[in-house]
Amino acid sequence: MAAASGRIAAFFVAMAMALVAAAGAVRRSEFPPGFLFGAATSAYQIEGAYQEDGKGLCNWDVFTHTHPGGIMDGRNGDVADDHYHRYMGDVEILQSLGVNAYRFSISWARILPRGRLGGVNSEGIAFYNRLIDVLLQKGIEPFVTLHHFDMPHELETRFDGWLGTGIREEFAYYADVCFRAFGDRVRFWTTFNEPNLATKFQFMMGLHPPNRCSPPFGNCISGNSFREPYIAAHNIILSHAAAVRNYRENYQATQGGSIGIVIAMKWYEPLTNTTVDILAARRAQAFELEWFLDPIFFGEYPRQMRKILQSKLPTFTLEEKKLLQYKADFIGLNHYTAIFAKDCISSPCNLQTYEGNAFVLAVNERDGVKIGGDTALPGYYVVPEAMEPAIMYVNQRYRDTPVYITENGYSQWSTESREELINDIERVNYLKGYVTYLSKAIRNGANVRGYFVWTLLDNFEWTFGLSVRFGLYHVDFDTQERTPRLSARWYQEFLTGSNLTHEPQAWRADS
Numbered sequence: 001m002a003a004a005s006g007r008i009a010a011f012f013v014a015m016a017m018a019l020v021a022a023a024g025a026v027r028r029s030e031f032p033p034g035f036l037f038g039a040a041t042s043a044y045q046i047e048g049a050y051q052e053d054g055k056g057l058c059n060w061d062v063f064t065h066t067h068p069g070g071i072m073d074g075r076n077g078d079v080a081d082d083h084y085h086r087y088m089g090d091v092e093i094l095q096s097l098g099v100n101a102y103r104f105s106i107s108w109a110r111i112l113p114r115g116r117l118g119g120v121n122s123e124g125i126a127f128y129n130r131l132i133d134v135l136l137q138k139g140i141e142p143f144v145t146l147h148h149f150d151m152p153h154e155l156e157t158r159f160d161g162w163l164g165t166g167i168r169e170e171f172a173y174y175a176d177v178c179f180r181a182f183g184d185r186v187r188f189w190t191t192f193n194e195p196n197l198a199t200k201f202q203f204m205m206g207l208h209p210p211n212r213c214s215p216p217f218g219n220c221i222s223g224n225s226f227r228e229p230y231i232a233a234h235n236i237i238l239s240h241a242a243a244v245r246n247y248r249e250n251y252q253a254t255q256g257g258s259i260g261i262v263i264a265m266k267w268y269e270p271l272t273n274t275t276v277d278i279l280a281a282r283r284a285q286a287f288e289l290e291w292f293l294d295p296i297f298f299g300e301y302p303r304q305m306r307k308i309l310q311s312k313l314p315t316f317t318l319e320e321k322k323l324l325q326y327k328a329d330f331i332g333l334n335h336y337t338a339i340f341a342k343d344c345i346s347s348p349c350n351l352q353t354y355e356g357n358a359f360v361l362a363v364n365e366r367d368g369v370k371i372g373g374d375t376a377l378p379g380y381y382v383v384p385e386a387m388e389p390a391i392m393y394v395n396q397r398y399r400d401t402p403v404y405i406t407e408n409g410y411s412q413w414s415t416e417s418r419e420e421l422i423n424d425i426e427r428v429n430y431l432k433g434y435v436t437y438l439s440k441a442i443r444n445g446a447n448v449r450g451y452f453v454w455t456l457l458d459n460f461e462w463t464f465g466l467s468v469r470f471g472l473y474h475v476d477f478d479t480q481e482r483t484p485r486l487s488a489r490w491y492q493e494f495l496t497g498s499n500l501t502h503e504p505q506a507w508r509a510d511s
Contacts, residue, residue: 036450056113098495262332384433
């Protein structure tokens with residue numbers, strides 16, 4: 001019976017791969033020499049070992065234990081993918097795929113358990129040294145994020161997350177520790193991951209710790225959804241600028257690396273070809289992308305934001321504007337989807353939404369036709385053709401600053417059958433479509449230097465817990481067995497031109 005099942009599964013995989021191949025092929029050779037292709041992860045989502053080797057509690061450790069109702073399945077990242085203990089096998093998986101870069105984040109609480117006051121945790125430094133060294137031994141470039149949503153819980157308590165100005169000095173110290181410890185081998189640094197999304201989830205909608213918000217966006221115990229997201233963003237922007245200045249003045253010349261920031265970017269398409277909806281799409285982008293990038297590159301917030309928010313939006317002092325003269329070397333874009341933008345200034349809308357502060361309503365259909373195929377993640381649709389205008393927009397606005405696509409991926413519900421989860425032809429077609437339009441953008445002059453799939457392994461997906469899966473590799477969270485999906489096979493073939501003569505490596509729980 002088992003042999004018959006195996007033959008059926010093998011037949012299904014062969015048929016699926018044939019269908020994928022028949023749909024047309026984009027080739028790695030279409031991309032410039034030196035282009036980075038990789039996979040991305042983040043510390044809290046994969047590492048586990050949440051109380052081992054001197055690590056302090058982070059905000060998500062505490063939040064998931066004290067607010068289990070805030071996580072779809074009530075789970076947490078205490079173990080996650082157990083990457084802290086299994087990183088050698090995970091790097092072997094990366095090597096088998098043929099990637100030349102790996103984007104990961106450092107756990108602030110593993111390096112500085114209590115922030116500046118508690119001293120540097122040598123065992124945390126040692127872990128990331130081992131990870132960086134083994135990546136380089138395998139020919140894989142480390143692409144390191146300093147802050148990917150998690151921070152020491154003590155700092156979140158002391159400063160209400162990013163609301164207190166003292167957090168700037170804490171982040172600057174943390175960044176300096178990392179530059180000194182790892183910068184001799186790390187050529188790519190990003191200060192923050194998706195601060196535009198994080199600040200809304202933390203301080204407007206109250207979904208992420210420290211879960212602060214106010215009506216109509218949410219009903220948290222404390223918070224002000226109309227002011228706090230912009231205060232937090234202001235502190236993050238200045239923390240980024242301080243880290244960039246330090247890197248430029250004290251490390252870049254000798255270490256030879258570059259430093260940037262990663263922003264979440266939906267592509268907003270006007271719902272109708274009317275002036276109000278065209279302006280709504282631009283306004284949504286201002287409140288999403290330009291909110292952070294305009295101060296970093298131009299020294300000021302977008303005019304659309306200032307006009308609507310007025311005094312609610314902080315202003316930069318002369319001293320802060322001097323700090324903002326230190327621009328990012330590159331822009332990371334986490335791009336997954338597109339959505340229609342409907343104006344809510346000239347007509348009433350429900351503004352208790354992610355785009356509501358811009359007086360925009362995100363709509364997934366036009367004239368009864370959905371903008372793209374569904375994924376497990378609500379509001380995220382398959383719209384590969386949006387990749388090109390998104391990149392072109394950023395290149396044009398920010399003076400041809402190099403762009404890296406730092407995340408792009410497809411989600412499935414964990415409740416799908418194992419056969420559907422493993423033979424993920426929808427993810428293959430998603431990745432192929434987005435990579436195809438990425439290639440088209442480059443041919444049309446876009447300055448793009450790299451692409452990272454989200455994600456290498458199924459992991460803890462924040463408020464979705466373990467109920468949503470993005471991985472190229474399926475993870476059995478009970479046994480920690482890693483199983484390559486069809487998408488891993490496709491990515492390996494795309495990267496290596498191997499025609500699947502070698503299977504991607506599967507790693508068992510005891511590896």
